[in-house]
Every structure is written in C-alpha cells, then in structure tokens.
Amino acid sequence: MTDHQKPTDGAQSYAVQKTEDEWRAELGEERYQVLRQAGTERAWTGELLDESRSGIYTCGACNAELFQAGTKFDSGCGWPSFYESVRPDAVELLDDTSLGMTRTEVRCASCGSHLGHVFPDGCGAPTGDRYCMNSLALDFTADES
Secondary structure, eight states: OOTTEEOOOSOOOOSSOOOHHHHHHHHHHHHHHHHTTOOOOOTTOOTTTTOOSSEEEEETTTOOEEEEGGGEEOOSSSSOEESSOSSGGGEEEEEEOGGGSOEEEEEETTTOOEEEEEESOOTTOTTSOEEEEOGGGEEEEEOOO
C-alpha cells in the first residue's frame, strides 16, 4: 500500500459532501452509477478515450483537478489511462475485493467519487502504473492556445 493508499473503512470524510439524492440530481443516472456506485462504462465507448489535447482532467462530480493531459497514454485497454495523478493527495487508493479479485480502486480525494482502478502493469509508462479511468467520471478542460 502506498503512502496515500488507505484501507477501506467506510468512515472517510471528504471536503465535498452531498446527500446521495443531491448527487443523483446533479450527475444524472449514467454518471451517478459510475461516480457514486462504482460502476464501469463499457470499454471503447468513453468520449475522453481519444482526447489528445493539452489540458487538465477533473473530477466529474466536484471538479477537483486529477490528471494532467501529459500523463495520459494509450494503454490499449479501452479506457483513458494515466501514469500518475496531478498530486499524490489528489486521489485516494482503496483496496477493492469485489468481483472475487483484489484490485486498487481510485477515488477522488475531494468528494470520494469512484474514478476507476490503478494497475501496476504500466504498459511502458514512466511510473509503471496505469490509472484506468472511466470517461464518465472525468471532465476535461483544454489549455487555451
């Protein structure tokens, strides 16, 4: 477990807090299912998969900065992949034992929303990590040129 990975205890307090009804109304059903219920969008369907402009990726629920576009790479997995977050404390890493396997879930550290999972198979990335994120969990703002 890395220094910013925490055990799943369900008692985490986040800077951005809303009721589930507020989240659902704000996010809509599709984004709510991914961000607040740890769902996964189908591979190769996310609108940010092929995004290649310079800019910043933020949390789709609370707009916290999560990933710089320069850390995005084509991992061939069907979801946007990054090799590191903007800061170690921008994301929260939790043990995920759902689906009969152990994985590392990635959540927004500001609001606790589910973003995806991180894998140590980095596909040649500088850090060796592959943050496999749902497009529905992210927003993108391109740098002004």
